Amino acid sequence: MLAAIRPDSWNYALFLHVLGAAVLVGALVTAGSMQILGWARDQGGGAPMFARLSFRTLLIVAIPAWFAMRIGAEWIRSKEFPSGADEPGWIGIGYVTAEPGGLLLLISVVLAGIGARRLARGRGADWLTRSATVLVLVVLAAYLVALWAMTAKPD
Amino acid sequence: MSRYDWLLFLHVASAFALVASLVLYTVLIVALWNRDVPSEAARLFRVQRVGDVLVAVGSIGVLVFGIWLAIDVDGYEVWDGWVIAALVLWLVMGALGSRTGKLYNSARDRALALAKDGSDAPSPELRALLQDRRALWFHVAGIATVVLLLIDMIFKPGA
Numbered sequence: 105m106l107a108a109i110r111p112d113s114w115n116y117a118l119f120l121h122v123l124g125a126a127v128l129v130g131a132l133v134t135a136g137s138m139q140i141l142g143w144a145r146d147q148g149g150g151a152p153m154f155a156r157l158s159f160r161t162l163l164i165v166a167i168p169a170w171f172a173m174r175i176g177a178e179w180i181r182s183k184e185f186p187s188g189a190d191e192p193g194w195i196g197i198g199y200v201t202a203e204p205g206g207l208l209l210l211i212s213v214v215l216a217g218i219g220a221r222r223l224a225r226g227r228g229a230d231w232l233t234r235s236a237t238v239l240v241l242v243v244l245a246a247y248l249v250a251l252w253a254m255t256a257k258p259d
Numbered sequence: 260m261s262r263y264d265w266l267l268f269l270h271v272a273s274a275f276a277l278v279a280s281l282v283l284y285t286v287l288i289v290a291l292w293n294r295d296v297p298s299e300a301a302r303l304f305r306v307q308r309v310g311d312v313l314v315a316v317g318s319i320g321v322l323v324f325g326i327w328l329a330i331d332v333d334g335y336e337v338w339d340g341w342v343i344a345a346l347v348l349w350l351v352m353g354a355l356g357s358r359t360g361k362l363y364n365s366a367r368d369r370a371l372a373l374a375k376d377g378s379d380a381p382s383p384e385l386r387a388l389l390q391d392r393r394a395l396w397f398h399v400a401g402i403a404t405v406v407l408l409l410i411d412m413i414f415k416p417g418a
Contacts, residue, residue: 119413126275130282137309150302255268256260
């Protein structure tokens with residue numbers, strides 16, 4: 105029951121970590137929803153619009169939120185588990201999801217950006233935007249696992 | 260996993276859903292700001308459904324699991340100052356969200372009606388509805404309220 109005994113000095117780091125993570129999940133949900141809507145065949149001219157919005161959401165919201173989440177995580181880890189202290193398993197789950205998730209997020213931004221550009225020019229970009237969508241959904245699933253690990257704190 | 264672990268996970272997951280809805284609505288408001296073509300606006304409003312599900316699940320979840328946690332955890336009570344502050348902020352958030360929703364839903368309905376009529380010419384009326392300053396400020400106030408809720412949950416003043 106860490107919440108009940110957490111020292112006040114940890115709260116700023118936890119606030120940054122939780123706010124960053126929540127906004128990151130929100131950006132992934134928003135970008136993923138727009139990409140999926142862009143797939144729909146009845147969108148007419150909507151696919152380029154949704155692709156562009158999804159790319160901008162990932163670039164302008166998700167990337168800064170990932171940094172806020174990651175900086176907050178390292179800040180509170182340094183307070184809760186100073187160097188040399190044994191780290192429990194759930195910290196490992198955090199690392200395993202945060203860092204590869206960040207790399208996949210970066211790849212999805214690049215794919216979504218190129219896809220949006222090609223769609224705006226009237227060229228096919230299905231595989232690019234669909235690959236970006238799959239990556240966004242994979243990252244979202246990984247961060248939901250991390251959310252479970254951070255709250256349930258399995259050993 | 261203990262009951263406390265489950266309750267905390269569901270409470271925090273609900274809070275994430277709530278914040279996710281605000282991020283989605285914010286992106287939608289920004290995306291709609293300079294639009295005046297009804298079919299474009301109507302298409303964009305389709306993403307609102309995802310936000311509507313998230314805000315419903317999130318706002319009910321944080322309340323139910325939050326109260327359950329306050330009752331279940333030794334050392335916390337529902338009448339603690341920071342819990343009462345959270346309940347007040349939740350009510351304020353709900354009131355602001357309701358006002359924001361009404362204003363943007365009327366813009367969405369107008370966009371849909373114009374698009375259905377086949378009149379897809381730029382509409383100054385639709386642009387005015389999408390740029391409604393009251394709706395924007397209600398939304399910004401809703402975001403500020405959720406940030407205050409998060410601060411209250413983490414810092415637990417008086418606990």
